[in-house]
Amino acid sequence: MRKLMTLVLALLMIAGAAMGLAGCKDESKIVRVYNWGDYIDPDVTKDFEKETGYTVRYEMYETNEDLYTKLANSNASYDVIFPSDYMIERMVAEDMLAKIDMSHIENLKYIDKEFLSLGYDPNNEYSVPYMWGTLGILYNTKMVDGEIDSWSALWDEKYAGSIIMMYSQRDAIGAALKSLGYSLNSMDDQELQQAKDLLIEQSPLVLGYFMDETKDKMIAGEAALALVYAGDAVYCIDYNEDLTYIIPKEGSNIFYDAMCVPKNCKNMEGAEAFINFMCRPDIAARNADYIGYSSPSTAAREQMEDGNNPYAYPDLSKYKLEIFSTMGEKNKLYDVIWTEVLAKVGE
């Protein structure tokens, strides 16, 4: 028994030492990247490794909230993360992000000025824009009569059982608020109450509340209309020509996903190198072509196959678009509303 224990302990120690060694051997040569799933051209990271000699440790998350939970509650350390606008605002407020020395990001000059120093990072200290996009309606022209230009289509009884909503409280409630003419960031109990009633009214018409499954279902013609991000719409339209995407006239959400460095990063130099590489026009172009979201770099768009896609690059001056801001404690109220809406469904 004792022999066995000694053996086990010895093995554990060897394993620990090996891991420790592997860990410190090239600590300065490792960049830990934490990105959305399916949000980069995988060959791009390989090229980055080849050109710079860094090793990329790549991990993925599904939502901004997953990213936040992981950073706030575990010891995991990353060098580059990709939060969206409102999450950047929240992380800055909670002192979770490190300032980036923008003079080290040479390729920042290729990022269009209109995407810098936005509300969530007014002095452009914490974030470098990666992609942006809008929220709107993807619909199948063969299954819908005429053209659609308003949120009200998602409430049209003609399309009962053929509407897909997003399984995301912020976006679903946001669409309802917008269709009522309110702000996406409404904190007004009365307005939120109305949005809730509207979503409950809509629920019998909804096929389902999905996130990633929406793309497959729209391509397959499972539903006529869906609430989607523009990037996903571009992807679907590529596969099914009957689909088209609109930003409703009442206004909608515009979002920015940017590269940031968490406070507890271990390799600032590597992080800057990675961010700089991602801003290089040819690299940014490859990423945008691969994932279908909109690049904030005109220089990149010029090199893209699909750099003038009308769905990805609408004339922004024509629409009333609003950025999400953080909700703080109102988050809980959003969840109560969302739970009530879903609980009412299928009763």
Added chain:
Amino acid sequence: MKKQKSALLALPMAIWLLVFVLIPIGVIVYYGVTVTGPDGNLVFSLSNFARFADETYLKVFLRSIKIALYATVICLVLGYPVAYICARGTERFRTIVMLLLMLPMWMNFLLRTYAWLSILENSGLVNRILGQFGIERIQFLYSEGSVIFGTVYNFLPFMILPIQNVLLKMDDSLLEAAYDLGATPVQRFLRIVVPFSVPGVISGITMTFVPSVTTFVVSQLMGGGKVPLVGDIIERQFRVVSDWHFGSAVSVIVMIVIISMMVLMNKVDKSDVDERGVIL
């Protein structure tokens, strides 16, 4: 000396239970009975539990229990005959049936559930075949029915295995004695097989009911988000809302309700058949 040694053997299990069961439950309870105070420190409060008393949450919880009950009853009705036939069949037959039962379980639970989505969706396999015969599309998915279906599909083996295990241990001479004394097949089944299988049924029910109440994957995939269960509420508190205190409180409530139901069931069982120990 001997006693000490056997106690030592139990040590790994004891450590495991402590680290992965008792401490986590302790942490959950702690989170459940605290809230972040105005100064950022955790203060004792039962407000998380009070919040759950809201009509909406209770409705979702009741629905979770209802769906889990349906799924468990269906599992029992479908699983009992299979377990019985297997236990009474030849070794070879049993091996084949068990293999067929276990084979899908070697595949990931999520993958199996996704597979059902593409089989049952509107443009899926079943509807395409029906379409060949001129039958109109049927909306199978995204209802309570499809969630129950998904739950039954995923948890059925956990009902069959324990029942089969108990029935295998049943002494054939009991049935022969009953036969000799003139009992009819129905009498033999009801008087001997059924009472004998109760411990298996109890653990089968436990192993299907508990995961059914708390699942959120099945309800999200098969229910299309339209059939929220208590597991979804808990999941969202941790992933979306970052309200770990409320999420923990709901978990504690679910645990208490499930444990009470199990204890109650065990009591009923004990009064029926006493000498056999029943594993909760």
